[in-house]
Amino acid sequence: MKLQNSFILREYLRPQAFPTTWCPGCGLGIVMSSIAQAVHFRGLDKNNVAMVSGIGCTGRMSGYADFNTLHTTHGRAPAFATGLKMARPDMSVIVVMGDGDSMSIGGNHLVHAMRRNIGLTAVVVNNAVYGLTGGQSSPTTPVGGRTSTAASGSFERPMNLETLARAAGAAFYARATVNQTAALTRLIERAMGVSGFALVEVVSNCHVLYGRMNELGDASQMMKSMEEQTRRVNPVLLRRAAAPLRLTSAGSPATPVSTATAQGVHQDPRVPRGVIFERHGSRDYSSRYYAMLEQKARARA
Amino acid sequence: MDIVARGIYRINLYRELCKACGLCIAWCPQQVLFPDAQGYPLANAIERCVNCKACERHCPDFAIEVIPPEPESEIADVPSLIHAR
Ligand SMILES: Cc1ncc(C[n+]2csc(CCOP(=O)(O)OP(=O)(O)O)c2C)c(N)n1
Ligand code: SF4
Ligand code: SF4
Ligand code: SF4
Ligand SMILES: [Mg+2]
Numbered sequence: 001m002k003l004q005n006s007f008i009l010r011e012y013l014r015p016q017a018f019p020t021t022w023c024p025g026c027g028l029g030i031v032m033s034s035i036a037q038a039v040h041f042r043g044l045d046k047n048n049v050a051m052v053s054g055i056g057c058t059g060r061m062s063g064y065a066d067f068n069t070l071h072t073t074h075g076r077a078p079a080f081a082t083g084l085k086m087a088r089p090d091m092s093v094i095v096v097m098g099d100g101d102s103m104s105i106g107g108n109h110l111v112h113a114m115r116r117n118i119g120l121t122a123v124v125v126n127n128a129v130y131g132l133t134g135g136q137s138s139p140t141t142p143v144g145g146r147t148s149t150a151a152s153g154s155f156e157r158p159m160n161l162e163t164l165a166r167a168a169g170a171a172f173y174a175r176a177t178v179n180q181t182a183a184l185t186r187l188i189e190r191a192m193g194v195s196g197f198a199l200v201e202v203v204s205n206c207h208v209l210y211g212r213m214n215e216l217g218d219a220s221q222m223m224k225s226m227e228e229q230t231r232r233v234n235p236v237l238l239r240r241a242a243a244p245l246r247l248t249s250a251g252s253p254a255t256p257v258s259t260a261t262a263q264g265v266h267q268d269p270r271v272p273r274g275v276i277f278e279r280h281g282s283r284d285y286s287s288r289y290y291a292m293l294e295q296k297a298r299a300r301a
Numbered sequence: 302m303d304i305v306a307r308g309i310y311r312i313n314l315y316r317e318l319c320k321a322c323g324l325c326i327a328w329c330p331q332q333v334l335f336p337d338a339q340g341y342p343l344a345n346a347i348e349r350c351v352n353c354k355a356c357e358r359h360c361p362d363f364a365i366e367v368i369p370p371e372p373e374s375e376i377a378d379v380p381s382l383i384h385a386r
Pocket of ligand 1 (some may be wrong): 055056057058059060074097098099100101102105125127129130131132133
């Protein structure tokens with residue numbers, strides 16, 4: 001089904017707050033559109049949906065989306081969202097964070113939300129840089145990527161969020177790009193159906209800062225290059241693969257999926273997109289918690 | 302690429318929302334859209350539109366929409382939404 005943009009604007013966004021402060025061509029608007037469409041396709045009542053964001057260009061999304069919204073402090077969106085989900089387990093809670101927001105200052109909160117496997121849909125917009133504050137290095141800046149704090153290119157290896165999420169106990173991890181808009185919507189829609197912590201990492205463009213500093217071209221060139229820089233993964237083929245496949249971006253510590261050692265990790269430099277892992281039988285922390293309380297109450301009675 | 306002409310679709314461009322980023326023009330497979338002198342899109346070859354919605358889905362600012370004879374969702378009055386207080 002194809003939704004009209006004016007319908008998305010009226011039903012799921014706050015048109016009076018438009019136009020957004022995002023730069024022309026920034027992928028953040030595409031991410032917001034996909035989230036709105038995913039909520040629609042899941043048939044959710046928007047009054048029973050919450051969007052919690054932190055600080056950053058990405059963090060501004062909660063000002064434009066017409067759900068129950070919380071624009072919180074830098075890095076603490078998962079903590080606020082955990083409180084909300086515990087108070088209102090019936091609510092669908094979407095947490096939108098930037099790469100810096102989620103992995104630098106908010107790394108601790110993200111890890112513990114994943115450890116609890118609390119029922120949140122986390123959308124991490126990865127543009128490889130701190131956008132709002134002027135293009136500083138972020139935990140996902142690739143090796144060699146020039147930023148305002150790494151003028152001759154970053155030499156730190158990027159964060160391996162996929163392996164971190166798996167180790168911490170998240171239920172679902174998918175990666176999408178702002179170039180493949182239908183897949184982006186579908187993956188967010190699927191993540192919203194997961195019981196437990198579901199994370200969708202969205203590769204996006206900050207062409208005005210990271211793009212310019214690295215001569216990556218304008219917004220459309222950056223988006224089109226995502227086609228060559230990523231490859232679609234199929235979880236079934238992934239499990240059957242003879243040699244373990246690398247699931248993270250190039251340069252980050254590579255951990256294979258099917259064996260304990262890193263030998264023979266597939267050398268394809270492209271970043272995988274699609275469903276990276278899904279833990280079956282996962283159950284949201286809030287429902288487990290309330291079930292435990294009921295059980296205790298019954299035992300006492 | 303072959304250009305298909307159908308001529309049954311309409312395109313609304315909402316100037317107040319548009320930031321002239323050019324993404325809609327870059328993604329149109331049918332060469333329907335062309336930039337004006339300031340980079341804002343013009344639907345100069347609307348008869349070629351096939352309602353693939355590549356322009357609409359890649360517009361980060363909800364500033365373009367393609368209207369088929371039987372839309373799959375409602376169409377809202379964008380100027381009045383933007384100015385509602
Ligand atoms: C406690 C605190 N520390 C630092 C900042 C400054 N700050 C604001 S946004 C930001 C990083 C934004 O990067 P990212 O999360 O990647 O978001 P983007 O702008 O790229 O979407 C920083 C360091 C802040 N607002 N609050
Ligand atoms: S600074 Fe970068 S991330 Fe922020 S709105 Fe502009 S393009 Fe987007
Ligand atoms: S829907 Fe948009 S992108 Fe597709 S043919 Fe029509 S104008 Fe071009
Ligand atoms: S993609 Fe949207 S904002 Fe960009 S030029 Fe086209 S209509 Fe305007
Ligand atoms: Mg960022």
